Amino acid sequence: MQCTKCKKEAVINLRYNGLNLCNACFVEYFEKRARATIRNFNMLNIGDKIAVGLSGGKDSSSLLYFLKNFSEKRRTKILAMTIDVGINDEYGSSTLNNTKEVCQKLGIEHHIYSFKDEIGMTIDEIHLKICNNKFGGSEGLCTYCGVLRRDIMNKKAKELGCSKLAIAHNLEDEDQAFLMNIVRGDIERIIWGSSLIKDAKMIPRIKPFIKSPEDEVKFYAKINFPELNFEHICPYRKDAYRKTFKDILNLLNEKYPGSNxxxxxxxxxxxxxxxxxxxxxxxxxxxxCGNLCSGEICKRCELLKNLNLI
Ligand SMILES: [Zn+2]
Ligand SMILES: [Zn+2]
Structure with missing residues (x-):
């Protein structure tokens, strides 16, 4: 297989457009699309200070790598922010370790905050608690993790004087959320979660990889961090509902490349x-708390109340 662009040995084939690419041409192709996404959605301005949410997985490590090079050529500043949710196992320690190695390798200012310090409970403790009451098994745990993590990141990014919060959502993450909203009939949420609604208390969230397919982000991560292990999977990841949507999207893409x-x-x-x-x-x-929300109290406060933390 020959690279469509430079005729060297190709290492990846993109089924949706027929391109075969070598490592160097793939990186160029991948970064060009992310730069265009930033431009087309007006994600960044000169002088922006960006906090990048770094979990230690393939997506956020790739985003930090890309944004570092991107911001060096423009007048934007960048720092990394990690929320240690407190998963006491192989996954927890290896992802946290990844965040440190990535920042050290790239020479990026790194801030780590923990659930324990910020809200008083680790995700392991939250898991035990919600399993023992009416909120059921671990299905709802991803909501606790996601909502509370987002809230801490927003607060800390503000304290650090950041003007943007960069999140490593990829194309499939975005599609999955969209399809879930459609199936639930939750049309408001299609615009609700987007950055199109301005809320003075929230730092604008940007997602430079929303047009980057997951397998390409993974490939980009492997090229740039060959020494790191991104294979560990979160032990709480059992959300069958979300997984169904992921499977449907994969099936669609396999049969009809480019559906994503x-x-x-x-x-x-x-x-x-x-x-x-x-x-x-x-x-x-x-x-x-005064946050913008759709009901009487916001999701963050609802969850913290469930846990008797406020
Ligand atoms: Zn090439
Ligand atoms: Zn609230």
Whole structure:
């Protein structure tokens, strides 16, 4: 297999457009798309200070690598932020270790905050607690982890004077969330979660990899961090509902390459239409913390109340 661009030995084939690429041409192709995504969605301005959420997985390590090179050529500053949620096993220690190695290798300022210090409980402790009460098994745990992590990152990024928070969502993450909202009939959430709604208390979140397929992000991670292990899987990752959507998307892509990009475009078109025509109902401010939310109290406060932490 020959590289379509330079005729060297190709190492990857992109089924949706027929390109065969060597390492160097793949990196160029991958980064060009991420740069275009930043430009097309107006994600960054000169002088921005970016906090990059770094979990130690393939996606966030790749994002930090890309944004470091990107910001060196522009007048933006960058730092990495890790939330140690407190998973006491091989996965927990290896991902945390990855974050340290990545930052050391790239020479990036690194801030680590823990669930234990910030909210008083590790995710292991939250797991024990929600398994023993009405909230059931570990299915809801990803919500606790995601919502509380996001809240701490927002607060800390603000304290550090950052103007943007970069999140390593890839194309499939975005498609999956979109399809889930469609199936639930939750049309508000299609625009709700997007950065299109301005909230003064939230630092704008940017996602430079939303047009990058997961397997390409993985390939990019392997090229740039060959020494790191990204294979560990979170022990709590048992969300069958989410997994079903992931499987459906994979099946679609296998049969009809490029479906992931088409779903993304539909999502975008719908977002823009909804913003024009749809009056967002029920924008409130949380009674407890003042965050923008859709009900009486925000999700963060609801979860912390469940845990008797506020
Ligand atoms: Zn090439
Ligand atoms: Zn709240």
């Amino acid at each position: 990009f088409q779903i993304f475009e539909s999502n975008n078109k719908l977002k823009n239409l909804l913003l024009k025509d749809y009056k967002i109902k029920g924008v409130h401010f949380c009674k407890t």
